[in-house]
Amino acid sequence: MGVDRVRWGIVATGNISTSFTRDLKLLDDAVATAVASRSQDSADRFAAEHGIEHAYDDYRRLIESGTVDVIYIGTPHPQHYAIARTALQAGVAVLCEKPVTLTAPQARDLIAVAAEHKTLFAEAMWMRTNPVIQALFADLATGVIGEPQQVVADFAFYKPSLPARLLDPALGGGSLMDGGIYPMTFAYMALGRPAELKAVASLNEDNIDLNVAMAWRYDSGAVAALTCGLRSQNPWVASVSGPEGSLQLPNRFHHPEYYVRHTATGAERIDVPAHGLGYHYEAAAVMHALREGQIEVPSLPHTGTLEILELLDETRSQIGVRYPGDDDDLTG
Numbered sequence: 608m609g610v611d612r613v614r615w616g617i618v619a620t621g622n623i624s625t626s627f628t629r630d631l632k633l634l635d636d637a638v639a640t641a642v643a644s645r646s647q648d649s650a651d652r653f654a655a656e657h658g659i660e661h662a663y664d665d666y667r668r669l670i671e672s673g674t675v676d677v678i679y680i681g682t683p684h685p686q687h688y689a690i691a692r693t694a695l696q697a698g699v700a701v702l703c704e705k706p707v708t709l710t711a712p713q714a715r716d717l718i719a720v721a722a723e724h725k726t727l728f729a730e731a732m733w734m735r736t737n738p739v740i741q742a743l744f745a746d747l748a749t750g751v752i753g754e755p756q757q758v759v760a761d762f763a764f765y766k767p768s769l770p771a772r773l774l775d776p777a778l779g780g781g782s783l784m785d786g787g788i789y790p791m792t793f794a795y796m797a798l799g800r801p802a803e804l805k806a807v808a809s810l811n812e813d814n815i816d817l818n819v820a821m822a823w824r825y826d827s828g829a830v831a832a833l834t835c836g837l838r839s840q841n842p843w844v845a846s847v848s849g850p851e852g853s854l855q856l857p858n859r860f861h862h863p864e865y866y867v868r869h870t871a872t873g874a875e876r877i878d879v880p881a882h883g884l885g886y887h888y889e890a891a892a893v894m895h896a897l898r899e900g901q902i903e904v905p906s907l908p909h910t911g912t913l914e915i916l917e918l919l920d921e922t923r924s925q926i927g928v929r930y931p932g933d934d935d936d937l938t939g
């Protein structure tokens with residue numbers, strides 16, 4: 608058929624890189640041509656498992672290899688910024704895992720570098736490109752529940768042994784950056800940026816947030832109640848409600864299979880056809896934007912990325928969680 612395939616480079620060989628690379632195979636017009644790891648063994652193993660031609664033992668070598676059009680960054684959050692910046696400066700497009708950086712100034716800087724080098728940059732906030740989520744927000748925009756007044760969302764889970772990075776301050780650990788970003792993004796998509804936010808948290812001895820509760824207030828009168836944590840098996844659901852009803856997302860609301868519309872006529876389950884793990888939707892959106900010559904993916908907007916980082920900065924400041932880079936001056 609002669610479809611020009613977009614060449615992807617996979618940066619890091621951990622959990623999410625594996626899921627993303629699996630889903631990439633669902634797209635006829637995508638091919639993973641290179642992978643990079645901190646170790647050649649891991650890169651070779653990953654390349655063999657996924658049928659990838661080039662394997663590098665250094666992220667920068669992949670970026671400079673000329674074998675890829677776009678990289679996907681699946682390292683822990685603290686490493687995102689430097690890798691993304693290097694790629695954008697080299698004119699290689701970037702899809703970077705969430706949170707795209709540790710701080711808002713870092714995200715602002717990457718957006719500026721992308722503009723300067725006319726290179727696509729997007730945060731892999733896959734929830735935004737999920738077909739069920741998109742259908743829910745299209746429904747909301749019709750006014751089916753009236754003017755939204757409340758958002759409630761939670762993202763908390765418990766496992767006897769958590770992945771080490773979640774409890775390691777040097778790896779950007781804590782529930783807020785890993786999970787809290789999802790309820791925050793859901794509320795932001797439903798209501799926009801709040802006029803005021805308040806947050807409380809329980810931290811462990813390493814200053815890692817284990818339980819966080821957030822309250823957002825809007826000048827319209829709307830509010831949002833959001834939680835995240837690493838110590839409880841939560842319902843893991845989300846809803847947006849107005850005077851005429853509500854739209855509700857079930858367990859694991861960030862990649863749902865359906866939503867429920869409650870109105871005066873009753874409850875209706877809305878199923879939306881979906882397949883794969885759900886990561887190919889963001890990849891497809893990136894490739895579409897690349898082909899259009901865009902540096903921003905419409906469904907993964909820079910403003911949304913930046914404003915969520917600003918809200919994360921404010922939340923961390925209120926609960927007393929600090930990361931390396933909080934004091935960096937990137938204005939110069």
Ligand SMILES: NC(=O)c1ccc[n+]([C@@H]2O[C@H](COP(=O)([O-])OP(=O)(O)OC[C@H]3O[C@@H](n4cnc5c(N)ncnc54)[C@H](OP(=O)(O)O)[C@@H]3O)[C@@H](O)[C@H]2O)c1
Pocket residue numbers: 619620621622623624643644645646649650681682683684686704705706731733770772778784785
């Ligand atoms: N969208 C989603 O659904 C989703 C789900 C989970 C996580 N995430 C995000 O994806 C990122 C990675 O999460 P993950 O669960 O995939 O983590 P992970 O399994 O620990 O993998 C991270 C990989 O990053 C590389 N790395 C580079 N520097 C590292 C360091 N100092 N310590 C440890 N690993 C390092 C390693 O690959 P090499 O050894 O090959 O270099 C490692 O395998 C996080 O930002 C997280 O928020 C997103």
